[in-house]
Structure formats: C-alpha cells, structure tokens
Amino acid sequence: MSDQADVVRLSKLRELLETHGFQFKKQLGQNFLVDAHVLHRIIDAADIAPNDGVFEIGPGAGVVTQALARKAKRVLAVEKDRSLAPVLGSSLREADNIDIRYADVLELDLPVIWQEFRDCDRVSVVANLPYYVTTPILFHLLESGVPIHHVVVMVQREVAQRLVARPGTKDYGALTVAVHYYAQVELIQRVSSGAFVPPPNVESEVVRLRIRSEPPVDVSNPALFFRVVRSAFSMRRKTLLNNLTHSFQIAKPDCETLLKAIGIDPVRRGETLDLTEFADITRALSHTLR
Numbered sequence: 001m002s003d004q005a006d007v008v009r010l011s012k013l014r015e016l017l018e019t020h021g022f023q024f025k026k027q028l029g030q031n032f033l034v035d036a037h038v039l040h041r042i043i044d045a046a047d048i049a050p051n052d053g054v055f056e057i058g059p060g061a062g063v064v065t066q067a068l069a070r071k072a073k074r075v076l077a078v079e080k081d082r083s084l085a086p087v088l089g090s091s092l093r094e095a096d097n098i099d100i101r102y103a104d105v106l107e108l109d110l111p112v113i114w115q116e117f118r119d120c121d122r123v124s125v126v127a128n129l130p131y132y133v134t135t136p137i138l139f140h141l142l143e144s145g146v147p148i149h150h151v152v153v154m155v156q157r158e159v160a161q162r163l164v165a166r167p168g169t170k171d172y173g174a175l176t177v178a179v180h181y182y183a184q185v186e187l188i189q190r191v192s193s194g195a196f197v198p199p200p201n202v203e204s205e206v207v208r209l210r211i212r213s214e215p216p217v218d219v220s221n222p223a224l225f226f227r228v229v230r231s232a233f234s235m236r237r238k239t240l241l242n243n244l245t246h247s248f249q250i251a252k253p254d255c256e257t258l259l260k261a262i263g264i265d266p267v268r269r270g271e272t273l274d275l276t277e278f279a280d281i282t283r284a285l286s287h288t289l290r
C-alpha cells in the first residue's frame with residue numbers, strides 16, 4: 001500500500017479507537033503517532049530489506065506495525081495493553097506477516113522470541129517507546145545477547161541528548177557510556193508533541209542505534225566495566241577517587257596509585273572520562289580485585 005494510504009489511515013485513527021471504545025492509558029505511555037512524515041522517517045531509518053524480521057515494542061493501534069509489515073518478511077509485535085486487541089484485530093486484518101503478543105516486553109525471554117526469526121536474514125527493533133520504561137527496555141534489548149541489526153526508537157528528546165552526549169557535558173552519564181558500549185547512536189528526527197494523540201508533555205526524537213559486532217574497547221570483564229561506570233557517576237560532584245574507593249572498598253592510596261599508573265588524574269570527575277578510560281580502569285581494577 002502507498003504512503004498516501006498511511007495519511008488516510010492516520011486521519012481515521014481516532015474514529016477507529018472510538019469505534020472500539022478505547023480509552024488511552026497515560027500510565028502505559030500511550031501517545032499514538034498521527035504524523036505520516038514522522039512515520040516515514042522511522043520506516044526509512046529502519047532500512048528494512050524484504051527478508052528481514054522486525055520486533056516492534058508497543059504497536060498501539062498498529063500504525064507503525066502496518067508500515068513495517070509492508071517492508072519486512074515478518075513483524076512480531078508485543079503489546080502490554082490487551083484492551084488494544086479489537087483495535088489491532090481490525091487495523092491489521094489484511095496483513096498475514098504480523099504476529100501480536102500481549103505481554104510486557106520486559107518479561108519476555110528475547111533469545112526464545114528470536115527463534116521465531118530463524119528464517120529472516122536480519123532482525124531490527126522498531127518502537128515508538130512508552131517513555132516511562134525507555135531505559136529498562138533499551139537495556140533489556142542490549143543485554144539480551146540476541147543478534148539485532150538496528151534499533152530505531154522514538155524517545156523523549158532529553159533521553160536522545162543523553163544518548164549522544166560527549167564527555168564533560170551535563171547530559172553525559174552512565175546511560176551514555178553503557179549504550180555506546182553496545183551501539184553507535186545517531187539522531188534521526190526531532191518530533192514535536194503535535195505528532196501524537198494525545199500529545200505528550202515532552203518533545204521527542206527518533207534515534208537509531210547501530211549495534212556493534214564487537215565492543216569498541218577491550219574489556220575482559222564487562223560486568224566489572226558496568227560497575228565501574230555506575231560507580232564513577234554515582235555521586236557526580238565527587239572525584240573519581242572518592243567514588244571508586246567507596247564502591248570497591250579499596251584503600252585511597254592504593255586507588256590513587258592505580259589511577260596514576262594508567263595516566264588518569266584521581267581528582268577528575270567520572271563525567272570527564274571516555275569509554276577507553278573506563279576500559280583502562282576496569283582492566284587495572286580487575287588485577288587489584290583478584
């Protein structure tokens with residue numbers, strides 16, 4: 001179906017929801033997309049080939065789902081709100097390559113779900129995310145170990161800025177470092193609140209995460225790497241030395257020697273360190289903690 005069909009469908013969204021007596025649930029982050037231009041930017045960014053699978057989180061009324069199904073081999077979408085079943089049953093009735101599961105995505109065993117994409121060349125994740133669970137969902141995906149090509153997601157603009165922040169800036173934090181460990185992040189499109197029904201009270205942004213095949217830094221112990229990152233940002237105004245000694249229970253002089261040995265000034269703040277420096281600290285600490 002054509003792009004024009006999306007415009008028509010979007011204009012009928014309210015009618016479809018009313019027909020089925022659907023009530024929006026704010027607590028589930030239900031802000032449905034009604035802007036055809038933004039929809040097409042999402043689909044373009046997902047760059048789906050005919051033999052690809054797509055995992056969609058939160059199909060809502062199925063607007064993004066339908067557009068994805070026109071490009072992909074199969075779409076598996078997981079929706080927490082069962083009351084959307086009649087709406088989705090009606091909006092997706094013509095597609096035979098869409099499978100909807102009613103579940104909380106955070107409770108799904110993703111390696112098991114990925115089995116269903118066995119016959120697909122690549123699998124991407126696409127979602128207009130429910131903002132109240134953005135970070136847990138991103139980590140559920142990234143830490144699952146399943147092979148993901150791209151993740152194209154609509155997030156709150158504030159989160160998008162944190163994802164692309166540079167060391168030494170106020171937006172740079174544990175989320176930035178952790179996501180960069182797994183992926184390269186690109187900003188795709190700023191989206192105003194008028195693109196949704198009902199409009200959220202924050203601005204949004206579409207971002208694309210290109211999942212790395214290998215981490216960008218050599219970290220022999222990823223669990224320790226993430227502990228170091230969390231520790232460095234645990235008290236932002238404290239020095240690296242203070243945060244690390246507190247989290248890892250090492251004597252201050254020993255920690256100072258360790259940091260100096262790898263060329264890192266102990267009085268720096270965690271927010272000034274880049275990924276390579278976090279990796280250096282992890283390796284040094286793994287010898288000390290042995």
Ligand SMILES: C[S@@+](CC[C@H](N)C(=O)[O-])C[C@H]1O[C@@H](n2cnc3c(N)ncnc32)[C@H](O)[C@@H]1O
Nearest residue numbers: 031032033058059060079080081104105128130
């Ligand atoms: C921002 S809306 C997006 C709806 C639709 N994709 C669109 O773009 O119009 C987020 C959707 O995620 C669903 N949702 C919320 N929490 C969820 C969870 N934990 N697991 C799966 N779906 C969830 C909501 O019910 C809602 O349909």
